[in-house]
Amino acid sequence: MPTVEYAGRAVRTSDEGFLLDPAEWTREVAEAIAKEAGVWPLTDAHWTVIDFCRADARREGQPPGLRRISTNSGVDMKTLYRLFPKGPGRLAARIAGLPKPQSCV
Amino acid sequence: MKNAVIIGAGTAGTTVANRLARRLRRDWMLTVVDPAPQHLYQPGLLFVPFGGRLDVERPRGRTLRGGIRWICESVDRLHPEARRVVLGNGDAIPYDLLVLASGARTCPGETPGLVGTETGGTVHDFYTLEGARALRRALESFPGGRLVVDAVEMPIKCPVAPLEFLFLADDFFTRRGARDRVELVYATPLDAAFTKPACSRALAFLLEEKGISLETEFSASEVDAGGKKVRSYDGREIAYDLLVAVPVHRGAAYVEASGLGNEMGFARTDPRTLLCKADDHVFALGDATDLPVSKAGSVAHFQAEVLEENVVRAAAGKSPLPASDGHANCFIESGRGKALLIDFNDTTEPLFGTFPLPLVGPFPLLKEARRNHWGKLAFRSLYWNFLLPGRPIPIPNRMSMAGKRQPASAAA
Numbered sequence: 001m002p003t004v005e006y007a008g009r010a011v012r013t014s015d016e017g018f019l020l021d022p023a024e025w026t027r028e029v030a031e032a033i034a035k036e037a038g039v040w041p042l043t044d045a046h047w048t049v050i051d052f053c054r055a056d057a058r059r060e061g062q063p064p065g066l067r068r069i070s071t072n073s074g075v076d077m078k079t080l081y082r083l084f085p086k087g088p089g090r091l092a093a094r095i096a097g098l099p100k101p102q103s104c105v
Numbered sequence: 106m107k108n109a110v111i112i113g114a115g116t117a118g119t120t121v122a123n124r125l126a127r128r129l130r131r132d133w134m135l136t137v138v139d140p141a142p143q144h145l146y147q148p149g150l151l152f153v154p155f156g157g158r159l160d161v162e163r164p165r166g167r168t169l170r171g172g173i174r175w176i177c178e179s180v181d182r183l184h185p186e187a188r189r190v191v192l193g194n195g196d197a198i199p200y201d202l203l204v205l206a207s208g209a210r211t212c213p214g215e216t217p218g219l220v221g222t223e224t225g226g227t228v229h230d231f232y233t234l235e236g237a238r239a240l241r242r243a244l245e246s247f248p249g250g251r252l253v254v255d256a257v258e259m260p261i262k263c264p265v266a267p268l269e270f271l272f273l274a275d276d277f278f279t280r281r282g283a284r285d286r287v288e289l290v291y292a293t294p295l296d297a298a299f300t301k302p303a304c305s306r307a308l309a310f311l312l313e314e315k316g317i318s319l320e321t322e323f324s325a326s327e328v329d330a331g332g333k334k335v336r337s338y339d340g341r342e343i344a345y346d347l348l349v350a351v352p353v354h355r356g357a358a359y360v361e362a363s364g365l366g367n368e369m370g371f372a373r374t375d376p377r378t379l380l381c382k383a384d385d386h387v388f389a390l391g392d393a394t395d396l397p398v399s400k401a402g403s404v405a406h407f408q409a410e411v412l413e414e415n416v417v418r419a420a421a422g423k424s425p426l427p428a429s430d431g432h433a434n435c436f437i438e439s440g441r442g443k444a445l446l447i448d449f450n451d452t453t454e455p456l457f458g459t460f461p462l463p464l465v466g467p468f469p470l471l472k473e474a475r476r477n478h479w480g481k482l483a484f485r486s487l488y489w490n491f492l493l494p495g496r497p498i499p500i501p502n503r504m505s506m507a508g509k510r511q512p513a514s515a516a517a
Contacts, residue, residue: 087294
């Protein structure tokens with residue numbers, strides 16, 4: 001399992017780059033992950049999604065799937081794909097310091 | 106008289122009903138609600154488009170033990186606060202314990218363009234018997250061109266089925282001497298062909314070997330049926346001559362309406378006890394749950410064993426045991442008389458080894474073998490004669506680690 005440096009901190013991630021310890025996440029870490037993933041700058045719209053994902057994961061005990069994000073965050077699918085290109089559910093979760101969403105099972 | 110009501114008599118509902126019929130005491134009335142007079146063997150649908158057996162249904166009465174009351178009606182609403190189920194005909198059924206085995210349904214109407222004049226022509230879906238039969242006719246007369254299989258959104262029932270379809274299609278056209286006229290494409294919203302990275306690593310060669318192109322992170326937003334293209338949310342397009350789409354899946358509408366389900370109608374369920382999170386008189390299992398496990402028959406089977414115990418405990422006023430581990434196994438038909446078998450659970454990815462017994466097997470895990478193909482075919486008989494009636498099958502409920510080892514590349 002790799003250890004990566006984000007925003008000056010050593011952070012442990014899975015093979016696919018998801019944080020292993022949620023306590024190691026900060027907004028600066030999020031920005032560093034986002035920049036590395038080519039999602040930059042992080043606008044208010046990005047943060048709406050990131051904050052929604054974190055709050056929802058806390059409530060539900062698992063990170064939200066893409067459909068759930070679009071239904072409940074107020075940000076529609078097309079916009080999600082624009083903000084977080086390719087796999088928005090996975091990318092938003094990774095930036096938000098959450099585990100890989102398992103609705104992809 | 107107390108009432109235990111099971112909604113849905115698919116694989117999960119039927120198995121649970123037959124198990125509980127043997128366990129609950131005479132002061133319990135066991136009722137199953139399902140409007141379909143036939144029980145459909147869903148795994149058989151994969152083979153129908155390629156000339157496989159059409160006898161994939163059996164009269165439901167033959168699948169349920171004596172002593173079970175089967176109500177052949179649809180469910181209109183659930184009233185958890187009043188512990189009542191209201192049927193389509195207006196009748197109300199009270200319950201003391203409820204089991205949601207209401208499954209997942211395909212909703213092709215959720216994707217603009219997927220339902221229309223081309224459905225059954227150049228646009229198909231093999232997740233229903235009707236759809237599979239129409240596709241059989243289309244494949245028989247397919248002159249050549251690009252055949253695209255597109256999984257519109259996750260989750261879907263049987264996540265490997267779209268790939269199995271393509272492996273069988275490769276076989277089908279090869280045997281007819283038509284393979285060089287057919288281009289096979291798999292489009293998926295996932296970032297790889299298989300959901301489990303261990304499978305993608307170990308099995309990616311299969312797609313290459315069979316000449317199947319892969320379009321990943323493709324989330325279909327609409328189908329242009331006239332122009333024969335499927336479009337994604339991020340503006341990509343895939344042209345097709347024949348489209349086999351796996352539509353959006355949702356839970357039953359009444360689960361969504363009851364407050365027991367999430368935004369897609371899947372019941373919010375405790376992963377260990379299988380109790381519904383919102384109501385401790387309601388259990389859920391199989392495709393109906395929101396659990397991050399595959400929507401597959403094997404999962405329903407392993408869950409049914411746990412749920413049987415927990416319903417019996419609940420009937421006696423005891424608390425449920427957190428015994429479910431998300432165990433799943435899956436035969437993946439890879440064509441040319443071979444199949445792969447994978448075995449995994451919530452915390453452990455598919456590993457090499459043998460199944461069900463270490464070393465002796467007889468089925469090798471995570472590699473192609475003819476033996477596994479026969480296993481898959483024998484499964485049909487096992488399903489009707491052992492799994493559905495709830496007869497004991499000598500496979501341990503929790504995934505066993507005995508004799509298992511990591512694929513070499515994962516150790517890096």
